[in-house]
Amino acid sequence: MDLPLLFALVAAGAVVIYVLADGFDLGVGILFLFAPRDADRDMMMASVEPVWDGNETWLVMGGTLLLAAFPAAYYVLLPALYLPVVFMLFALIGRGIAFAFRLQTVRFRVVWDVVFAGGSALAVFCQGLILGGLIGGIPMQDGMYAGGAFSCLTFLGVLCGAGLVGGYALLGAGWLIWKTDGATQVFAREIAHAALILTMGMMVLVSGWTALTEPEVARRWFEGWHLLYLAPIPLLTLGVAAGLWKSLWSEWEVGPFLLAIALFLLGFSGLVISLWPYVVPWQVTLWDGASDPQTLGFAVFGVVLVLPMVLAYQAHAYWVFRGKTRHLDAYGTQ
Amino acid sequence: MDALLLSRIQFAFTIGFHILWPTFSIGIACYVACLSGLWWRTQRTVYRDLMRFWSRIFAMGFGMGVITGVVLSYEIGTNWAGYSRAVSNVIGPLFMYEVLTAFFLEAGFIGIMLFGEGRVSRGVHFFACCMVALGTLFSATWIIATNSWMQTPAGAVADAQGIFHVTDWWQVIFTPSFPYRLMHMVCASFLTGAFVVAGVSAFHLWQRRHLRTARTAFSMAMWAALVLAPAQIMIGDMHGRNTLEYQPTKLAAMEGLWDTGKGVPAVLFAWPDMDEARNRFAVEVPHLASLYLTHSWDGEVQGLKAVPASDRPYVPIVFFAFRIMAGIGIALLATAITGLVLRLRGRLYETRWFQTVAMAVTPLGFVAVIAGWTVTEAGRQPFVVYGLMRTADAVAPVSAGAVSATLIAFFLIYNVLLLTFFWFGARTVLKGPEGEPAHEAWRARPGPDRSAVGLATNPSLQTPQSGFQPAPGE
Numbered sequence: 032m033d034l035p036l037l038f039a040l041v042a043a044g045a046v047v048i049y050v051l052a053d054g055f056d057l058g059v060g061i062l063f064l065f066a067p068r069d070a071d072r073d074m075m076m077a078s079v080e081p082v083w084d085g086n087e088t089w090l091v092m093g094g095t096l097l098l099a100a101f102p103a104a105y106y107v108l109l110p111a112l113y114l115p116v117v118f119m120l121f122a123l124i125g126r127g128i129a130f131a132f133r134l135q136t137v138r139f140r141v142v143w144d145v146v147f148a149g150g151s152a153l154a155v156f157c158q159g160l161i162l163g164g165l166i167g168g169i170p171m172q173d174g175m176y177a178g179g180a181f182s183c184l185t186f187l188g189v190l191c192g193a194g195l196v197g198g199y200a201l202l203g204a205g206w207l208i209w210k211t212d213g214a215t216q217v218f219a220r221e222i223a224h225a226a227l228i229l230t231m232g233m234m235v236l237v238s239g240w241t242a243l244t245e246p247e248v249a250r251r252w253f254e255g256w257h258l259l260y261l262a263p264i265p266l267l268t269l270g271v272a273a274g275l276w277k278s279l280w281s282e283w284e285v286g287p288f289l290l291a292i293a294l295f296l297l298g299f300s301g302l303v304i305s306l307w308p309y310v311v312p313w314q315v316t317l318w319d320g321a322s323d324p325q326t327l328g329f330a331v332f333g334v335v336l337v338l339p340m341v342l343a344y345q346a347h348a349y350w351v352f353r354g355k356t357r358h359l360d361a362y363g364t365q
Numbered sequence: 366m367d368a369l370l371l372s373r374i375q376f377a378f379t380i381g382f383h384i385l386w387p388t389f390s391i392g393i394a395c396y397v398a399c400l401s402g403l404w405w406r407t408q409r410t411v412y413r414d415l416m417r418f419w420s421r422i423f424a425m426g427f428g429m430g431v432i433t434g435v436v437l438s439y440e441i442g443t444n445w446a447g448y449s450r451a452v453s454n455v456i457g458p459l460f461m462y463e464v465l466t467a468f469f470l471e472a473g474f475i476g477i478m479l480f481g482e483g484r485v486s487r488g489v490h491f492f493a494c495c496m497v498a499l500g501t502l503f504s505a506t507w508i509i510a511t512n513s514w515m516q517t518p519a520g521a522v523a524d525a526q527g528i529f530h531v532t533d534w535w536q537v538i539f540t541p542s543f544p545y546r547l548m549h550m551v552c553a554s555f556l557t558g559a560f561v562v563a564g565v566s567a568f569h570l571w572q573r574r575h576l577r578t579a580r581t582a583f584s585m586a587m588w589a590a591l592v593l594a595p596a597q598i599m600i601g602d603m604h605g606r607n608t609l610e611y612q613p614t615k616l617a618a619m620e621g622l623w624d625t626g627k628g629v630p631a632v633l634f635a636w637p638d639m640d641e642a643r644n645r646f647a648v649e650v651p652h653l654a655s656l657y658l659t660h661s662w663d664g665e666v667q668g669l670k671a672v673p674a675s676d677r678p679y680v681p682i683v684f685f686a687f688r689i690m691a692g693i694g695i696a697l698l699a700t701a702i703t704g705l706v707l708r709l710r711g712r713l714y715e716t717r718w719f720q721t722v723a724m725a726v727t728p729l730g731f732v733a734v735i736a737g738w739t740v741t742e743a744g745r746q747p748f749v750v751y752g753l754m755r756t757a758d759a760v761a762p763v764s765a766g767a768v769s770a771t772l773i774a775f776f777l778i779y780n781v782l783l784l785t786f787f788w789f790g791a792r793t794v795l796k797g798p799e800g801e802p803a804h805e806a807w808r809a810r811p812g813p814d815r816s817a818v819g820l821a822t823n824p825s826l827q828t829p830q831s832g833f834q835p836a837p838g839e
């Protein structure tokens with residue numbers, strides 16, 4: 032069995048789950064300050080409070096999966112992306128801690144609101160910078176990173192950052208439409224329009240810019256008849272976006288959330304087409320970058336035996352908090 | 366300063382800050398699980414109130430543990446790329462298993478533990494608390510296995526490029542120092558947790574408030590301390606003898622012993638002079654070190670001079686950190702025994718000076734934990750994998766400027782975090798178990814209520830349906 036391939040699929044799966052799961056709670060953070068009332072903010076935070084930790088754990092999972100299965104990616108990409116990675120971590124610290132402390136104060140709640148929203152937005156923007164740096168390619172020498180501290184910061188990264196902020200905000204709005212009601216839900220329906228426009232605009236810009244500046248990516252999409260059988264992806268994306276726009280004011284409350292997920296999956300598949308099979312773009316393929324067979328052989332038990340259990344009780348945690356969020360799902364309510 | 370030194374400072378600072386919270390989480394998670402079980406079985410409200418109180422504090426500490434931990438898992442790549450390149454085959458899967466078996470377990474049940482009391486039955490709540498506690502213990506197991514492999518590597522060989530390849534996973538995980546280090550760390554967490562509970566309840570007793578819960582908690586904590594303090598010292602002794610066998614240089618640095626010899630003295634105090642390779646101002650007890658290290662009057666112990674100076678750690682740090690830890694161990698034991706004596710005389714809850722003592726020793730467990738890890742890690746220098754890989758080869762190709770910038774930011778952010786934690790922790794403690802729930806602040810400040818806006822476009826939305834579902838046990 033081709034273990035590197037298996038692990039590449041698992042890693043891709045972990046990234047997808049991370050982006051979708053932490054995506055909506057980061058998105059709720061991005062929307063936080065736009066909500067008109069404090070009561071909306073309380074409700075928004077309560078809706079993600081029981082699950083955000085599990086969502087963020089997928090980020091850790093992604094990192095350790097790279098270390099275990101594709102160490103080359105880990106020790107080349109992380110120093111290469113040092114600044115955006117560390118600033119993403121700072122931002123995650125800020126928003127994470129806001130969960131613990133925001134509710135405890137009345138006078139300074141505004142401060143925590145800003146920390147939570149700012150942290151969420153900054154973390155997402157840094158993820159965009161990381162993505163942009165990745166697509167732009169990583170300079171390497173003797174198997175190690177060989178660039179400067181700022182070489183990962185590119186215009187493409189800024190575009191990706193704005194796109195991800197929009198996309199996560201869209202997921203967050205979809206989540207709120209599904210999980211809340213009343214005024215909070217109305218707010219989410221309204222703001223989702225802006226998020227959708229931002230997302231789609233950035234998707235177009237990022238795709239265009241990459242096609243213009245990255246010859247390798249352009250070749251994959253436009254060479255020969257490629258575009259013909261790749262065309263369904265952009266077309267489907269447009270279709271989903273149109274459906275999403277229509278669903279925003281419909282009674283199908285879970286609709287916008289599901290369609291936003293579909294939008295992300297399409298974007299992700301576009302990314303995979305552009306980057307496959309590199310773990311360090313244009314330098315190291317997943318087979319060259321994989322760890323020892325005996326290491327993968329040991330790790331595979333965890334993936335086959337433990338991961339399904341993890342998915343099961345994560346699903347269970349969502350099930351316990353099913354239905355609309357209630358105000359008092361907070362510490363030790365009677 | 367170069368990137369290596371800066372990275373070491375940054376790593377030592379971030380991991381030293383991180384380890385405070387796991388220590389707290391491991392101890393308090395088990396305590397909360399225990400309270401939840403007692404509440405479920407006995408129906409006594411004192412356990413319920415204590416459980417709610419301590420899970421509020423636990424939530425804050427746990428949050429701090431999570432966010433500082435996420436940083437670490439990436440720092441190993443950002444700052445120690447040389448290290449991760451060399452050892453990823455070995456430690457990668459261990460980290461991965463930690464995430465799979467521990468972090469997901471914690472994360473999957475922490476929501477139910479903290480917010481789910483109203484949604485699930487008491488039995489299920491107890492189960493969730495147990496899963497969180499178990500998660501913290503699994504986490505400790507894997508990470509200590511990783512660290513122990515760096516201390517006493519086994520089951521892997523390095524090739525010509527210095528990349529390690531695993532030959533035997535069993536040996537990689539169960540290295541010689543692993544069982545001792547795991548027991549010592551878990552026991553340290555329980556002991557520290559016990560003294561935190563004791564300190565907070567002593568404060569309430571001293572204030573003469575919340576007497577019902579404070580007495581119960583104080584009594585539980587003092588019983589636990591009475592068992593854990595001597596256990597910790599015994600495990601520490603076994604740990605030390607294991608170190609003597611597998612990391613003799615580190616042990617010699619802890620003891621401040623320069624020359625190999627038989628019947629070596631215990632150095633109570635000295636200033637170890639690295640340049641002259643001898644102790645100044647030494648106060649010694651003859652034969653004692655041989656006695657407790659080898660359990661024989663004339664046992665032989667290897668000194669620092671057995672290895673070249675370039676292979677020795679910086680002795681003063683190791684030497685003094687060890688004395689701080691062991692001193693605290695004895696101080697905590699003395700406190701626990703005093704507690705027993707007062708209890709036997711029936712004055713445990715009334716003796717005010719003892720309440721002051723209990724409050725004063727609350728932070729000592731954390732100090733000992735930091736000191737202990739300093740002994741372990743600084744004593745391993747100049748190697749990152751003991752005897753096999755030097756720290757200097759572990760560093761990442763990052764610029765010193767980038768690391769100094771992030772180091773300063775970490776320093777500022779973590780200090781703000783710590784202050785915030787103390788601020789809110791103190792408020793929770795002041796309010797006490799019988800105060801109002803933490804979020805008396807649900808009084809939302811008014812703002813425009815816009816629930817009517819836009820609804821006209823879709824009449825069916827005018828009666829917002831609530832998906833409210835009563836949960837079992839309500």
Ligand code: HDD
Pocket residue numbers: 084087088091380383384386387388390391426427428429430431432433434435436437438467468469471472500501502504505508509550
């Ligand atoms: C003895 C125990 C111990 C030690 C030595 C460490 N940790 Fe830790 N860690 C825990 C015990 C723990 C814990 C008790 O399981 C935590 C603390 C609070 C929590 O949420 O889980 C945790 C949290 C935690 C998290 C967040 C988990 C989540 O998302 O839920 C990460 C990523 C790490 N740690 C990573 C590390 C790394 C990379 C370490 C060393 C280099 C490390 N920890 C040392």
Ligand code: HEM
Pocket residue numbers: 373374376377380381384445448456508509511512515738739742743746748749756759
């Ligand atoms: C919580 C437990 C730990 C604490 C408190 C701790 C503490 C420290 C300290 C104080 C240093 C700096 C030593 C010096 O520069 O003199 C250090 C270095 C280091 N530790 Fe640990 N450590 C812990 C666990 C681990 C684990 C589990 C790993 C492995 C994966 C690890 C890997 C390293 C590395 C790579 C360095 C940098 C190289 C070095 O300076 O030795 N540590 N740690």
Ligand code: HEM
Pocket residue numbers: 516545546547549550552553554556557597598600601602604605606608612615690691692693694695697730731733734735736737738739740741742
């Ligand atoms: C007199 C009592 C004690 C003795 C003899 C003792 C012994 C030791 C020794 C020999 C080590 C270093 C092991 C090595 O790296 O080779 C160590 C490490 C450590 N100690 Fe202690 N210890 C004592 C008390 C304590 C107390 C009270 C605490 C905390 C509450 C504590 C926490 C730690 C920690 C966290 C470490 C680092 C992890 C490890 O290597 O286990 N110790 N101890």
